[in-house]
Amino acid sequence: MTARRTGLxxxxxxxTRQALREAALRLALERGPDNVRVDDIAEAAGVxxxxxxxxxxxxxxxxxxxxxxxxxxxxxxxxxxxxxxxxLADAVADAVVEQYTDPGTRQGxxxxxxxxxxxxxxxxxxxxxxxxxPLTDAIAARICDRDRDAARVLAASVAAAIRxxxxxxxxxxxxxxAVPGGLVVPSGPLPDLLRAALAPLAPALNAAEERAAxxx
Amino acid sequence: MTARRTGLxxxxxxxTRQALREAALRLALERGPDNVRVDDIAEAAGVxxxxxxxxxxxxxxxxxxxxxxxxxxxxxxxxxxxxxxxxLADAVADAVVEQYTDPGTRQGxxxxxxxxxxxxxxxxxxxxxxxxxPLTDAIAARICDRDRDAARVLAASVAAAIRxxxxxxxxxxxxxxAVPGGLVVPSGPLPDLLRAALAPLAPALNAAEERAAxxx
DNA sequence: TACAAAAAGTGCGCGTACGCAAATTTGCGC
DNA sequence: GCGCAAATTTGCGTACGCGCACTTTTTGTA
Numbered sequence: 001m002t003a004r005r006t007g008l009x010x011x012x013x014x015x016t017r018q019a020l021r022e023a024a025l026r027l028a029l030e031r032g033p034d035n036v037r038v039d040d041i042a043e044a045a046g047v048x049x050x051x052x053x054x055x056x057x058x059x060x061x062x063x064x065x066x067x068x069x070x071x072x073x074x075x076x077x078x079x080x081x082x083x084x085x086x087x088l089a090d091a092v093a094d095a096v097v098e099q100y101t102d103p104g105t106r107q108g109x110x111x112x113x114x115x116x117x118x119x120x121x122x123x124x125x126x127x128x129x130x131x132x133x134p135l136t137d138a139i140a141a142r143i144c145d146r147d148r149d150a151a152r153v154l155a156a157s158v159a160a161a162i163r164x165x166x167x168x169x170x171x172x173x174x175x176x177x178a179v180p181g182g183l184v185v186p187s188g189p190l191p192d193l194l195r196a197a198l199a200p201l202a203p204a205l206n207a208a209e210e211r212a213a214x215x216x
Numbered sequence: 217m218t219a220r221r222t223g224l225x226x227x228x229x230x231x232t233r234q235a236l237r238e239a240a241l242r243l244a245l246e247r248g249p250d251n252v253r254v255d256d257i258a259e260a261a262g263v264x265x266x267x268x269x270x271x272x273x274x275x276x277x278x279x280x281x282x283x284x285x286x287x288x289x290x291x292x293x294x295x296x297x298x299x300x301x302x303x304l305a306d307a308v309a310d311a312v313v314e315q316y317t318d319p320g321t322r323q324g325x326x327x328x329x330x331x332x333x334x335x336x337x338x339x340x341x342x343x344x345x346x347x348x349x350p351l352t353d354a355i356a357a358r359i360c361d362r363d364r365d366a367a368r369v370l371a372a373s374v375a376a377a378i379r380x381x382x383x384x385x386x387x388x389x390x391x392x393x394a395v396p397g398g399l400v401v402p403s404g405p406l407p408d409l410l411r412a413a414l415a416p417l418a419p420a421l422n423a424a425e426e427r428a429a430x431x432x
Numbered sequence: 433t434a435c436a437a438a439a440a441g442t443g444c445g446c447g448t449a450c451g452c453a454a455a456t457t458t459g460c461g462c
Numbered sequence: 463g464c465g466c467a468a469a470t471t472t473g474c475g476t477a478c479g480c481g482c483a484c485t486t487t488t489t490g491t492a
Contacts, residue, residue, distance in 0.1 A: 009439070009488060016440095038478070048442050053479060150416040153380055157373035157417065164369055200366040201373065204420035225458060225469075254448065264472050269449060434492085441486070449478075456471065462464085 017055050017065075019045040024059075025066035029109055033063065033117055060123035067110050068127045075099045076134035080141060088142050088209040089202035092158060096198065097191045100162070115170045125170065128163040132156050139205075143212035150208055157201050165190070165197040233271050233281075235261040240275075241282035245325055249279065249333055276339035283326050284343045291315045292350035296357060304358050304425040305418035308374060312414065313407045316378070331386045341386065344379040348372050355421075359428035366424055373420070377413040385409050 023044035027036045038059055042052040056062040078095035086094075114120040135155035140148050169190050239260035243252045254275055258268040272278040294311035302310075330336040351371035356364050385406050 007489095012488090013440080049478095050443070050480090051441055054441075057479070059478075149380075149412060153373075153377050153413050153416045156376035156380060157369075157420075160372035160376050161369050164365075164372060196365060197369050200369045200424055201420050203423035204373075204417050207419035208416055223459090228458090229470085265448095266450090266472055266474090267470085270471075273449070275448075436491090437489085439486105439488075442484080444482090444484105446481090447479095449476105451476090452474090454472085454474105456469105458469075459467090461466095 016045065016047060016051075020047070020052060020055055021062045021066040021069075024056075024062035025107075025110055028063050028113060033113065033120060058123070060119050063110075063120060064114065064123045064127055067107050067114065068124070068130075071099055072127075072130040073134045075131050076138040079135070079138040087206055088139070089198075089205040091142070092139075092205060093195055093198045093202075096158070096162060097194050100166075100194060101191055121170050125163055125166045128166055129159055131162065132159045135159065139208075143208050146212065147208075154201070154205060154208060157204070158198065161197040161201060162194065165193040168197075169193050232261065232263060232267075236263070236268060236271055237278045237282040237285075240272075240278035241323075241326055244279050244329060249329065249336060274339070276336050279326075279336060280330065280339045280343055283323050283330065284340070284346075287315055288343075288346040289350045291347050292354040295351070295354040303422055304355070305414075305421040307358070308355075308421060309411055309414045309418075312374070312378060313410050316382075316410060317407055337386050341379055341382045344382055345375050347378065348375045351375065355424075359424050362428065363424075370417070370421060370424060373417050374414065377417055378410065381406070381409040381413040384413075 024041045038052055039049050042049040075095055078099055079091050082091040114124045132155050136152045139155050140151035240257045254268055255265050258265040291311055294315055295307050298307040330340045348371050352368045355371050356367035
């Protein structure tokens with residue numbers, strides 16, 4: 001179901017997409033994001049400028065995608081991986097924290113770049129919206145596949161909470177002084193911010209779960 | 217607090233904004249949205265094209281704003297107007313339904329226009345995100361002004377629910393046959409869609425309210 | 433292997449979005 | 463009234479986003 005489309009086609013497509021976002025990030029780091037034209041990225045990735053816009057609808061999107069990558073869809077997988085015993089709210093919170101923490105975000109240089117430029121920051125924060133779709137499936141599966149509409153609302157709410165946490169994280173970062181170690185981006189509070197943002201939604205998530213259980 | 221800025225300045229600004237969105241809608245209705253250039257709207261409103269983009273960051277935004285207007289901020293006011301006795305979830309649902317129903321949306325012609333063109337539909341649906349800020353204030357006031365962070369998450373969740381309801385409404389509309397009366401847009405189900413979308417969030421809203429009450 | 437259908441890549445052209453700096457307008461104290 | 467500082471408007475130039483039609487590549491089938 002993942003690689004439904006035949007094979008070589010989809011394979012090359014993903015390769016091109018990856019080449020584009022890596023080229024975008026590399027060039028942005030090398031010369032600063034303001035000195036990178038779309039044409040440069042396309043050329044570096046070996047495709048035409050027009051093709052670039054078939055993959056990304058803005059310059060910022062490609063750069064951010066290099067850091068974000070497939071994180072959004074992994075959140076859904078992480079939730080599905082949790083045992084059925086744990087409460088839905090906990091499963092979601094743990095999965096989100098797990099996926100939005102270090103492993104995927106270890107690109108320190110890229111993050112300072114993103115948090116510095118407002119346009120990139122906005123694109124980075126807005127990228128959280130992409131969890132909605134996979135998350136809808138994951139939550140729908142937990143609440144027994146009924147009431148997909150409720151699952152979508154809950155997923156969108158979780159996405160909004162993540163967005164708020166990231167917004168706070170990246171903006172609070174700007175004002176905060178660099179830690180002695182030399183890192184400008186304090187990665188410490190992010191898990192806390194995520195959990196705090198998700199906490200208010202816990203009653204809704206658990207209630208949906210209970211409602212589903214009561215029906216069976 | 218509403219008209220904080222001196223007076224004549226802000227007044228003219230609002231006048232210009234209104235002139236722009238009304239011109240945008242009028243021209244779009246007259247010749248179809250694809251035959252309206254930004255220059256035309258600016259000229260009709262008596263400002264330069266560049267000024268247009270000081271007020272709206274896309275062509276769709278102005279057209280949609282003519283319908284949306286100040287609805288988002290009125291939702292917050294409507295919530296504040298509810299007596300303290302009613303549960304927060306009910307107050308929110310009632311206020312949202314009240315504001316997103318007929319009075320402001322009676323522009324039938326404009327709505328068929330918007331639901332027809334994908335770009336306008338998207339702009340219309342995304343406009344719901346503008347409730348987040350005023351709604352945050354309204355909810356924060358209800359939960360005793362503490363924990364503004366939770367209020368923001370809840371407000372963003374409500375905004376997401378509204379967005380989903382509008383999305384369903386405008387898309388479902390496209391496929392539905394015109395009612396005998398001649399109207400293509402069935403305004404009937406919108407309140408139902410809104411309530412259904414908001415329902416899953418009720419536990420979270422009420423829990424926040426109770427938590428605040430328990431602290432006092 | 434050959435071939436037709438489908439899908440991805442490409443070039444072109446138009447209209448848009450926005451940074452920048454000059455010009456104009458507004459608000460306020462005197 | 464007068465003039466100055468701040469805010470707003472405007473023109474210009476650049477780069478971007480994307481629809482469209484066309485070319486190239488991949489896929490499934492005979």
